[in-house]
Structure formats: structure tokens, C-alpha cells
Amino acid sequence: xxxxxxxxxxxxxxxxxxxxxPYFSDEFFNPSAAYLPSKKVASEYEAAKxxxxxxxxxxxSDMVITAGATEANNLAFGAVLSGDCLYLATEHDSIRKVxxxxxxxxxxxxxxxxxxxxxxxxxxxxxxxxxxIALVNNELGVIQPLSEVAAYIREVRRDRLARGVKQxxxxxxxxxxxxxxxxxxxxxxxxxxxxxxxxxxxGPKGVGALYVSHDVKLSPIFVGGGQERGLRSGTENVPGxxxxxxxxxxxxxxxxxxxxxxxxxxxxxxxELEGYELVNKKHSLDNFIVLCYNGIDAERLIFLxxxxxxxxxxxxxxxxxxxxxSHVLSAIGLSDSEIxxxxxxTLGETNTxxxxxxxxxxxNEAVAIERERRG
Amino acid sequence: MAKTVFVGMSGGVDSSVSALLLKQQGYxxxxxxxxxxxxxxxxxxxxxxxxxxxxxRVAVKLGIDFEVWDFEKEYHKxxxxxxxxxxxxxxxxxxxxxCNQEIKFKLFYEKAMERGADFIATGHYAxxxxxxxxxxxxxxxxxxxxxxxxxxxxxxxxxxxIGEMKKPGVKKLAEENGLHNAYKKESMGVCFVGEVGMxxxxxxxxxxxxxxxxxxxxxxxVGHHEGAVFYTIGQRHGLYISGNVGxxxxxxxxxxxxxxxxxxxxxxxxxxxDDNIWTDKLELKDVVLRGAESCPSxxxxxxxxxxxxxxxxxxxxxxxxxxxxxxxxxDGNVLHFDSKxxxxxxxxxxxxxxxxxxxxxxxxx
Numbered sequence: 001x002x003x004x005x006x007x008x009x010x011x012x013x014x015x016x017x018x019x020x021x022p023y024f025s026d027e028f029f030n031p032s033a034a035y036l037p038s039k040k041v042a043s044e045y046e047a048a049k050x051x052x053x054x055x056x057x058x059x060x061s062d063m064v065i066t067a068g069a070t071e072a073n074n075l076a077f078g079a080v081l082s083g084d085c086l087y088l089a090t091e092h093d094s095i096r097k098v099x100x101x102x103x104x105x106x107x108x109x110x111x112x113x114x115x116x117x118x119x120x121x122x123x124x125x126x127x128x129x130x131x132x133i134a135l136v137n138n139e140l141g142v143i144q145p146l147s148e149v150a151a152y153i154r155e156v157r158r159d160r161l162a163r164g165v166k167q168x169x170x171x172x173x174x175x176x177x178x179x180x181x182x183x184x185x186x187x188x189x190x191x192x193x194x195x196x197x198x199x200x201x202x203g204p205k206g207v208g209a210l211y212v213s214h215d216v217k218l219s220p221i222f223v224g225g226g227q228e229r230g231l232r233s234g235t236e237n238v239p240g241x242x243x244x245x246x247x248x249x250x251x252x253x254x255x256x257x258x259x260x261x262x263x264x265x266x267x268x269x270x271x272e273l274e275g276y277e278l279v280n281k282k283h284s285l286d287n288f289i290v291l292c293y294n295g296i297d298a299e300r301l302i303f304l305x306x307x308x309x310x311x312x313x314x315x316x317x318x319x320x321x322x323x324x325x326s327h328v329l330s331a332i333g334l335s336d337s338e339i340x341x342x343x344x345x346t347l348g349e350t351n352t353x354x355x356x357x358x359x360x361x362x363x364n365e366a367v368a369i370e371r372e373r374r375g
Numbered sequence: 376m377a378k379t380v381f382v383g384m385s386g387g388v389d390s391s392v393s394a395l396l397l398k399q400q401g402y403x404x405x406x407x408x409x410x411x412x413x414x415x416x417x418x419x420x421x422x423x424x425x426x427x428x429x430x431x432r433v434a435v436k437l438g439i440d441f442e443v444w445d446f447e448k449e450y451h452k453x454x455x456x457x458x459x460x461x462x463x464x465x466x467x468x469x470x471x472x473x474c475n476q477e478i479k480f481k482l483f484y485e486k487a488m489e490r491g492a493d494f495i496a497t498g499h500y501a502x503x504x505x506x507x508x509x510x511x512x513x514x515x516x517x518x519x520x521x522x523x524x525x526x527x528x529x530x531x532x533x534x535x536x537i538g539e540m541k542k543p544g545v546k547k548l549a550e551e552n553g554l555h556n557a558y559k560k561e562s563m564g565v566c567f568v569g570e571v572g573m574x575x576x577x578x579x580x581x582x583x584x585x586x587x588x589x590x591x592x593x594x595x596x597v598g599h600h601e602g603a604v605f606y607t608i609g610q611r612h613g614l615y616i617s618g619n620v621g622x623x624x625x626x627x628x629x630x631x632x633x634x635x636x637x638x639x640x641x642x643x644x645x646x647x648x649d650d651n652i653w654t655d656k657l658e659l660k661d662v663v664l665r666g667a668e669s670c671p672s673x674x675x676x677x678x679x680x681x682x683x684x685x686x687x688x689x690x691x692x693x694x695x696x697x698x699x700x701x702x703x704x705x706d707g708n709v710l711h712f713d714s715k716x717x718x719x720x721x722x723x724x725x726x727x728x729x730x731x732x733x734x735x736x737x738x739x740x
Contacts, residue, residue: 299428303435373438 002355002362004312006200006287006348007138007177012243013202013349019246020204023239031236032225045238048245052209055248056175056194057185064210064218064228065241069176069197070094071221072210075232076132076172076193077102078219083129083167088115088144089331090137092174096327099132107133112282113142113332115149124156126165135184135194136177139328139344140280141288143182146173150190170216176200176208179251180348181258181285192216196248198240202349203247207240254349262286262347265356269345272360275367279334279342287347292334296370298343304366310359313344377403380534381487382496383479384408384441386429388556390498392545393536395552397496398437400536405492406434406441409483411450411474429556436554444486446478453477459580465636466722467607471521480525484532494534502538503530508665508733513541520696523726523736524663574605581605586639591632591651600641603634608720609652653715657725659708659737691728694719694739700728708737 012020023041031042050060066072073094077085084103087095090113096104108119115133131153133144153171160167171190176197178184186194193216198207212218212231224233263286270278270289279290293301298314305312314326329339343363347356380397384390384406397404408430413423427443434441454473461468479497487495499518500511508530511517525533537545549557581604588598600606610631632651633642644651691700692710703710710725719725719739726736 299431300435300441303432306432307436369438373440 002310002359003350004310004345004347004359006350007141007344007346008313009205010200010202010348011350012204013247013250015250016203016243016246020239020243023242027238031238032227041238045236045241048242049209051245052196052241052248053211055179055184055252056196056211057187058211061229062186062211062213064212064231065237066208066210066232067206067237068199068208069174069195070208072195072197072208073132073172073174074098075210075218075221076195077130078221078231079170079172079193079216080129081217081219084125084127085130085132086120086123086128087132088134090140090142090328091132091134092138092176095132095134095174102130107131109142109331111333113137113140113280113328114283115144117148117152120149121152126160126167128169129167130170130172132172132174134174134176135189136175136182136285137328138177139326140290140332141177141285141346142280142283143178143285144173146171146189146191154190168217177285179248181255181262181287183255186211186213196244198244198247201247201251203244204240207237207244209244259286265347265351265353268353268356269360272357272364274364275371279329279332289345289347291343291345292338293341293343293367293370294338295374296341296367298341300370301343301363301366304369305362308362308366310362312346314342377401378493379403379405379491380494380496381405381407381483381490381492382536383483383498384430384434385498386426386433386556386559387498388546388549388554388559389500389537391430391433391554391556392540392549393496393498394433394437394439395548395554396536397534398439402494404437404439405490406430406437406439407483407487408441408443409478410443410445410447411478412447412455429559433554433556444483446482449482450474450478459577461722462577462604463581465604465634467720468722469521469724472524472724475521476524476526480522480529480533484529488532492532494532495529496534496536498537499535500538500542501535502731503533503535504732506531509538510728510731510733511535511538515697516542517697519728519733520693520698520724520726523665523724523733527665577605584639586641588629588641588643590629591642591644591649592646597629597643603636603639603641606631606634606641608632608634608718652717654718655712655715657710657712657716657718658740659710659725660740662708662735662737664735665733690734693726693728695723 027041029038029041031038031045046060049063049065053060053063064075066075077098080102084105085099086105086107087099088109089106090109105123107123108116110116131149133146133149135146136143150171153169157169160169170192172193173189173191174195175184176195177200179196179201192213194211196209199205218231220231220233222233227233227236266286266289273291276291276293279292280288302312302314325336325339329342334342380402382390382394382397382404384394394404394406408427410423431441454470454477457473458468458470484495499522500513500516501519501522502509502511508519508522510519546557581602584602586600586603587596588600589595590597608631611628627645629643629645630652631641632644632649635642689702689704692703693700694716701712701716703712705727721739723739724736725739727734
């Protein structure tokens with residue numbers, strides 16, 4: 001098997017799995033209970049949260065653990081009380097669908113998929129309360145210049161105060177795809193809310209976190225026992241969070257090695273593949289390689305490659321499964337036929353250099369079969 | 376030059392093997408996924424996207440062209456709206472029969488012909504013998520009940536590649552050729568209705584209107600219902616009677632035997648011999664006589680090709696898919712049975728056969 005879809009899912013690493021195991025059975029206690037074994041589990045849970053928080057320059061008490069990034073993204077919109085929101089045209093559906101409920105308006109991107117700051121400025125009104133911009137786009141791997149956006153937002157806040165406008169303004173980012181290759185720091189990015197996703201960093205699925213700066217007033221989605229500062233009730237997912245923390249630690253350890261490795265592998269692919277246009281030419285993480293084979297139906301390539309044990313995708317897994325064309329590739333100005341011909345490779349820990357050479361060869365062969373069939 | 380066949384591919388094993396056989400027979404095959412209308416209701420999933428991917432995966436495996444034809448609008452108009460209207464009128468229509476008549480063997484056929492097809496093909500279990508629609512070899516799968524209304528013109532240009540096969544053989548062939556959907560769960564019922572069931576689907580379109588359930592013999596109110604249109608003659612489940620579903624103290628179930636739409640009353644009976652349940656004749660509408668081109672008035676007497684269908688000669692009639700073949704005589708638009716039959720719901724079809732040939736049918740009034 002050659003797995004080239006690490007942006008869709010990552011396997012749980014061995015160390016992560018080992019770290020989680022005791023908390024399913026021996027250390028099963030509810031952290032909220034009164035007796036000592038529970039208190040031990042509670043303190044280990046808090047420590048794990050601390051590890052996750054520290055990885056982005058935050059404190060454990062800033063973090064709200066959720067059941068994945070979709071929930072964290074939905075929860076972030078709990079910051080909107082009465083105002084409007086803006087989001088990038090290339091955001092994941094977990095942002096787009098929830099933004100619809102809050103008079104959401106799209107911010108355009110340029111042909112590289114980078115935020116058009118002019119468009120953001122044009123759409124800024126005194127009613128805007130939340131702006132959501134993913135740090136790394138999940139289809140293109142494009143990194144957004146968030147600190148530039150944050151600088152502009154500080155200006156807007158100052159201006160609002162000077163004019164006596166009370167409406168707060170928050171910046172949210174979905175950093176689900178970032179931790180494997182980027183140093184993420186909430187202060188440096190200048191964000192008020194930040195989503196993390198365990199499933200994309202070799203941790204367990206169904207675990208995520210939302211960093212919530214203490215000046216953000218958030219209303220919860222789930223109410224009940226008042227866990228997570230009352231922002232997310234429900235008994236704590238102790239094994240999930242312990243695993244997530246281990247995964248975050250490992251990501252930090254692998255960061256520099258990964259950068260070198262993926263940069264090299266990306267170059268191998270670009271050299272050895274034939275007859276493509278690179279879609280994400282600039283500002284993109286090296287483990288995202290989006291190829292366009294114009295005139296070819298990329299979905300057919302996926303089925304041909306599947307038979308050879310090579311797994312990759314045409315875009316975000318969710319969008320592809322619904323049979324819709326990618327709104328991300330649309331937003332960067334690709335034509336329908338270019339979108340149909342686009343293939344996303346996302347490299348990761350399961351890969352070896354030998355696999356990368358093999359993958360290039362097998363992809364070339366699949367493309368040749370399709371070109372020949374079309375005559 | 377190889378003849379061109381456009382084959383409707385649903386993602387299921389039957390249409391996949393159909394495409395495989397056509398390819399092996401040397402046709403120039405184009406696979407088409409027909410996208411029909413579906414509604415996303417909470418708790419209900421019409422897995423068309425997965426079906427589409429399954430169909431496409433097979434097409435890629437076979438190395439044939441593959442297209443998606445969007446018939447959503449037409450399907451909604453011709454099948455879904457028809458179905459809703461029929462239900463509102465108190466009938467129990469069969470949307471699959473309408474889908475074959477209006478979509479697969481009309482729109483799909485016409486578009487394929489425009490695109491230069493010599494034939495269309497589907498994964499139906501049916502045969503064409505001497506140009507006539509005939510039962511499939513696999514009696515357990517025979518789908519001619521759903522096909523009796525398709526046009527003769529379309530039939531002339533149709534291939535049913537698996538009509539000579541039995542289901543286990545079809546599955547085996549899929550396995551041998553590495554078609555992954557050999558193991559796929561068979562789709563049941565109407566896709567757009569899905570697993571929630573017809574009643575829940577209808578409730579999205581037709582308001583609940585509580586009314587009385589009465590015993591047909593005593594006129595006594597024995598329970599209440601959510602609207603007479605939601606109930607079908609013969610139904611015995613989902614009746615709210617005496618706090619039980621379809622049962623009262625003596626353990627004998629009630630059956631729906633009559634509906635009064637105007638008064639919104641559903642009549643039930645425990646008597647399986649109730650006169651409302653049994654009948655020896657059925658009146659039909661929209662009767663189709665297959666191969667009746669020389670029979671413009673559509674009366675039996677001017678149907679020389681099928682002397683057997685003349686008054687006095689016996690037909691075999693099927694009142695539901697794979698139902699028992701019941702001897703009957705057709706006189707005008709009325710079917711006469713030798714002995715009493717359980718009355719099917721209005722809106723269902725009675726389909727005529729003789730010697731494996733489907734001779735047509737009509738919709739029960």
C-alpha cells in the first residue's frame with residue numbers, strides 16, 4: 001500500500017496508542033469523581049491538556065476539548081452574539097455551513113489561494129464580529145498570512161473604540177492541518193480562537209480542541225455537567241486527550257525532519273511525474289502536492305490507482321464523497337475541466353522515499369492509460 | 376464497426392455485470408449513471424454519491440467511458456409528483472413502474488439514441504423473445520412487473536444482458552472479474568424514499584390530519600390515525616388501535632379494508648373473509664397491451680396478434696412484483712377471476728402474462 005492521503009486521515013502512531021491504552025481500562029475513572037484514583041486521572045488529563053496548550057503557546061485553561069475539529073469550528077462561532085461573520089472562500093465545510101447561520105460572507109482568495117486582503121477590508125463593517133481563516137487550507141496546503149490579518153484586525157479594533165463602537169471583533173483560525181510542519185503560536189499569529197485536530201497529527205479521531213482567548217465570550221453548544229469551563233459539557237475523553245497530547249509532542253519532535261523529508265519527496269514527484277500542471281505553486285506546505293491533468297478525469301485515475309494499492313484523492317474527502325466539485329479549486333479560478341482533472345497528494349509518516357518513486361511511476365502509468373483510452 | 380450500447384449503471388452488481396457482458400461481447404460500451412431526484416431528510420440517506428462512485432469504479436475497471444446524466448428535475452416531475460398526487464387521491468402508486476416508463480426507457484433511451492447509440496441496456500432481470508418482453512430465467516428476480524409500461528420502440532433497441540442468468544451466477548461472474556460490488560448490499564425499495572419508509576416520506580409533503588379508525592362492520596371507533604391518505608388497503612401495521620399496533624386483546628390483527636378520504640375515516644376489519652378484502656373482479660385504467668400497434672382502439676377484439684387475450688381466453692395476472700400468477704379473463708377494462716382474490720390497493724398494477732411473455736397490464740382502480 002502507498003497511502004498518499006494524509007490530509008484526510010493519519011494512522012495513530014504506536015507511541016500514541018501505547019499512551020492511551022491504560023485510560024481505557026485501569027485508569028477509567030471519571031475525572032469529576034471525589035475519590036483519589038479519579039483525582040489522579042483528572043490531574044493527568046489536565047497535564048495532557050497542558051501539553052496540547054503549550055504546543056501553541058497557550059495554557060491548559062485556554063483549551064476546550066471537543067470531539068474533533070468540526071465541533072471546535074462550530075463552537076468558535078459561539079463567539080458571535082449579534083454580529084456578522086466573514087470567512088475565507090476556501091474554508092472547510094465545517095466553517096462554511098455554520099457561517100451560513102451568522103450572515104456569513106466569503107472573503108476572496110487570489111489565484112494561489114492566499115487571502116485577498118483588499119477584499120477583507122472591503123467587506124469589513126462595524127457589524128463584523130468574527131473572522132475565520134484556516135491557517136493551512138485542507139485541499140491546497142496553502143498557508144495564510146494570519147499575522148498580517150491580525151495586524152489589520154487590531155487597527156479595526158482601535159478604530160472602533162475611537163468611534164465608540166462596542167462590537168467586538170475576533171479572529172478564528174482552523175489549524176487542523178498545520179502542526180506536522182509549522183510552529184503554531186497563538187500570540188504570534190494574533191488569533192483569539194484556534195482549532196486543533198488530533199486526527200490529522202497521528203492522534204486518535206474524534207478528538208479536537210479549541211483555544212479560546214480569555215477575552216472571548218463564548219456560548220457553549222453542549223450544556224450539562226459544566227466540564228471544560230462550562231463551554232463543553234460531557235465526561236472528559238481521557239484516553240483521547242492523552243493520545244492527542246502524545247501526538248502533539250511527536251509532531252513537534254518530527255517538525256524539522258518532516259520539513260526536509262517532504263521537501264525532498266515533493267521534488268522527486270515533481271521531477272518524475274509527467275504531463276501535469278502544479279496547482280499549488282506558492283505558499284503551500286511541502287506535503288501537499290495538487291496536480292492538474294487537464295482533459296483527464298482524475299476520479300478515474302483514483303480508481304485505477306486504487307487497484308495498484310495507491311490511495312489518494314481528488315480534493316477534500318467529504319466534498320468528493322458528495323459528488324460535488326471542489327469549492328476550493330473553484331475559488332482559485334480553476335475551470336470545471338481543470339477541477340475534474342485535479343489530484344491531491346498529501347505525504348506523511350507512512351511514506352518512504354522508495355514509495356514516492358513507485359507512486360510517481362504508477363501515477364504516470366494510470367495517466368497514460370486514460371490518455372490512450374481517450375485517444 | 377462495433378455497435379454502441381449505452382448501459383444504465385446504478386453501482387449495483389446487476390448493472391455492473393451487464394456492462395461487463397456487453398464489453399465481452401464486443402460492443403462499444405458507454406456507462407451512464409442516471410442521477411435521479413433525492414431528498415435529504417434528517418435520518419435518511421439516499422446513498423447516490425456512493426452508488427455513483429461504485430458505478431464509476433466498475434466503468435474504470437472495464438475501461439469504458441462513463442457519464443453522469445442528470446434527470447433530477449424530470450424525475451421529480453414525472454415520478455415523485457405523480458406519486459404524491461396518487462397518494463393524495465387515496466391510491467397506492469408504484470413509482471418504479473413510472474420510473475421505467477418515463478425515465479429509463481424514455482428520457483435515457485431518447486438521449487442515448489441522440490448520442491448515436493444502437494442500443495440501450497439495463498441490469499433488469501427480463502428477456503426479449505422475438506421482440507417481446509419476456510420473463511427472466513431467474514424466477515425469483517424477474518422484474519417484468521416493473522417494465523410492462525415501457526414503449527415498444529424503446530424495447531426494440533434494448534438489451535437485457537443478464538436476463539438469461541440467475542442471480543448467483545451474476546454475483547459469481549462479478550467476483551471472478553474482480554468487480555467489488557459483488558458483495559454490495561442489494562438496494563431495496565425506492566431510493567428517494569430510503570429506509571425511513573413511505574409514510575415518513577409522505578409526511579414531509581402531506582400534513583398530518585388525525586381521524587378515526589372504525590370497524591367496518593360495527594362502525595365502532597376502534598382507534599385513530601394520522602390521515603387516511605397514509606394508509607393502504609390490506610395494511611395491518613402502524614395502526615393505532617387500543618394502544619397496540621395492529622392488534623387488540625384477542626391477538627387478531629386488524630386490516631385496513633376501506634378508506635373514506637372525504638370524511639378522513641379508515642375502515643378496518645379483523646375478518647379475513649370480509650367482502651371488502653375479497654373480490655372476483657378488478658377494474659383497471661390506463662391499460663397497456665404490449666405489441667398493440669395494430670390495435671389503435673386498445674380494445675381486446677382488435678388485437679389480432681394476441682388471440683389468446685381475446686375475451687374468453689385466460690391470461691395469467693400478477694398483482695404485485697413476484698406475486699402469484701392468477702388466471703383471469705380480460706373484458707374491456709375489467710379483469711374477471713375464477714375465484715376470489717384479495718383486493719390489491721388502488722394504484723397498484725395488474726400485469727398480464729402468457730407463456731413467459733408479458734402482454735401488458737393496467738392500473739387498478
